[in-house]
Amino acid sequence: MTATFIGVRHHSPACARLVADTVSALRPAYVLVEGPADMNHRLGELLLGHELPIAVYTGYRDARRRHGSWAPLCDYSPEWAALTVGHAVGAELRFIDLPAWHPALAEVRNRYADAEARYAEVTERLCRAFAVDNVDALWDHLFEIEPADGLAERLATYFDLVRGDAEPGADDMAREAYMARWIRAAVADAGERPVVVVTGGFHRPALIRLTEQGEQTWPELPEPPDDAVVGSYLVPYSFRRLDAFDGYQSGMPSxxxxxxxxxxxxxxxxxxxxxxxxxxxxxxxxxxxxxxxxxxxxxxxxxxxxxxxxxxxxxxxxxxxxxxxxxxxxxxxxxxxxxxxxxxxxxxxxxxxxxxxxGDRVGRLHTSTPLPPLVHAVTEQLCRHGLDGSGEVRLDLGKEIDRERSRLLHRLRVLAIPGLARESGPYPAGGPVLVEQWTLTESDDRLPALIEAGGYGVDPQEAAAAALSEKITAADMDQLADLLFDAALCGVGELTGQVLDDLARAVGAAADLGSLGRTLTVVLAMWRHGDMFQTSRSTTLGTVIAGATRRVLWLAEGVRGGTAPADLRRINALIAVRDVLTHAGTALGLDTQAALGVADRLAACQDAPPDLRGASFGLGWSLRGTAVADPARAVRGAFTPASAGDWLAGLFALAREEVLHTAGTLELLDELVGAMTGHDFLVALPALRAAFGYFPPRERHIIATRLVQWRTGSSRNLMRLDATPELVAAGMALDERVDAALRREGLITL
Known part of the structure; x- marks a missing residue:
């Protein structure tokens, strides 16, 4: 007896009906299905009585790569029809494809994603011949809407055509050779009883050819590398994840x-x-x-x-x-x-x-379905810490119990577990924040996400550490700094050293001043305010800070050219240097005099961009407490319409308080702005506004008060209004009506 091959389009109701009818009619000895062969000893889990859709998720991780893939099944999947109807007629069920972790499937995120790109030329020709827009409409036209009579022959003709004479890739050849061995062995073992083979239609022509001759012994299951961590579990799936309009290349939208x-x-x-x-x-x-x-x-x-x-x-x-x-x-x-x-x-x-x-259908697993250890560990820990419900959660990070709760939530955040939204709390480069606010909500996607994250480890800390390690390999300088902060928030101490080693190497080779400055800002915040994360005054962090500070100064001195607008990232890099020298210079043994020398040279270098010159002047002024040159002369020298605002942005960013409290400086700025022509003022205005944005509202009030007093002798005159209270009230009412009308028409949102 030979095998009956049914080539299918995955998630096709017409194909599912054909498979069910064929298996019911033939009552075969074996039903062989394209699917991960390493799940054969667990096929009973698939038949527990789940609410579909579900999927077989496989996670793989070793020192070289991590891979996750799904084999989704819904009520109208031909593979599901083969398994359920085959089980009902007493057939032996077998998945016959390579395991999902195998290198031949390394690029496959979804086993049942039809690779139309391999035969796009044929399907495009068919679409033109039948006057349809795409392969989905073509499939409905040929198979889903048409009667079932002759369906098997029509499918065979279609897949023979789309496969054509194209040579498959090495990965497809490896998969087809492995599936053919299963088929030959099943046919030999079945004797006179039939065998039904259900695979993607693309593979059908090759499998028919490959099973004509060859060894007939059952193939061995490939073993993963010794250092690999592999796990396969059933996960709830959803119609949303199945939908091609949501990005899933299943070949069957809607x-x-x-x-x-x-x-x-x-x-x-x-x-x-x-x-x-x-x-x-x-x-x-x-x-x-x-x-x-x-x-x-x-x-x-x-x-x-x-x-x-x-x-x-x-x-x-x-x-x-x-x-x-x-x-x-x-x-x-x-x-x-x-x-x-x-x-x-x-x-x-x-x-x-x-x-x-x-549709909004979401699958549910049977209560007896085995789950990875991570799911049980997370469930237990959320319950133990009182985080298993919904609502607002406020954490006082000054208390150890709340720090533990925070670390658990951050570990789940790093693992991208849904239903956990962090509203506020410590952030990179921020000051010491001791209150953290979260919003917890129920989510149907939480269990699938936890199962899929189970490939990272057996408990939240181990899994978060593995997830962060994976991200490190592809991280740039900015991302490494964030990962360091995430590692600290998660309480993953053993990871911190790895991140810092990568940071130290990246610092030595950094070429972007802005990215390096941001990293320095984050690492300094960890060094200064890391008591709750056990990173305060860390020796390794100090080494990174010292190296980054020297590198920032070296890069800054090499910057030449450029005018507007001011580069806020490189200004922030010099702010980070100032903060390092102010708060950690002595403790880390940094050479403040060498830094001041760089600042003085940059401030005087006319080839350097204006914002960097202004920032360098401010750096020296703030570190010394006094300007190395006459501030008034420096301001007059920099005050040209095209660059004044950028120079001032650098100055204000580094020495805002010095400017504010040095007699005569604000008055000089007012004089210079007042002396501008109308054209020059309009040229300088955007950059000037940006520069004065460095002053917070309270200090802007001080500036306004001083300038009014300097010009008028008293600021009280400006507070007096020569209008009746009734007129003022009428004007305010008119303003409110105008605002209400603008909001009603959607022209303003505040």
């Missing part, structure tokens, strides 16, 4: 529609689709009248006739709805006329139509 097609047939699916769209739009206060629905249904029926469909197909219904409900011109093509994620600019009604077709 899973909610195909669920209806599977359960009720094309006619009923079309009717329910129209109802679902109407209900969804009305729930969002969009008008959908009975006349609109009648027009949409009539248009869909007419399109079906024109396109040769016995019943309205998915695109017929959608085109009918779009025609009836959208009257204005569309900025982008209808999403079902293309493939992939929804584009920006779609009409709101179109977006709701796509969402209605997607």
């Amino acid at each position: 899973p909610g529609y195909y669920q209806q097609l599977w359960e009720s047939g094309p006619g009923e699916a079309a009717r329910r689709l129209t109802e679902a769209v109407a209900v969804r739009l009305r729930a969002r206060s969009q008008q959908v009248s009975t006349a609109d629905l009648i027009a949409a249904r009539a248009t869909a029926d007419g399109l079906a006739l024109v396109r040769g469909h016995r019943h309205p197909a998915r695109v017929d219904v959608l085109d009918g709805l779009a025609s009836a409900l959208v009257s204005e011109a569309l900025e982008v093509p209808l999403p079902w006329a293309t493939r992939g994620r929804l584009q920006a600019g779609n009409h709101p009604a179109i977006v709701e139509m796509v969402a209605a077709l997607s």
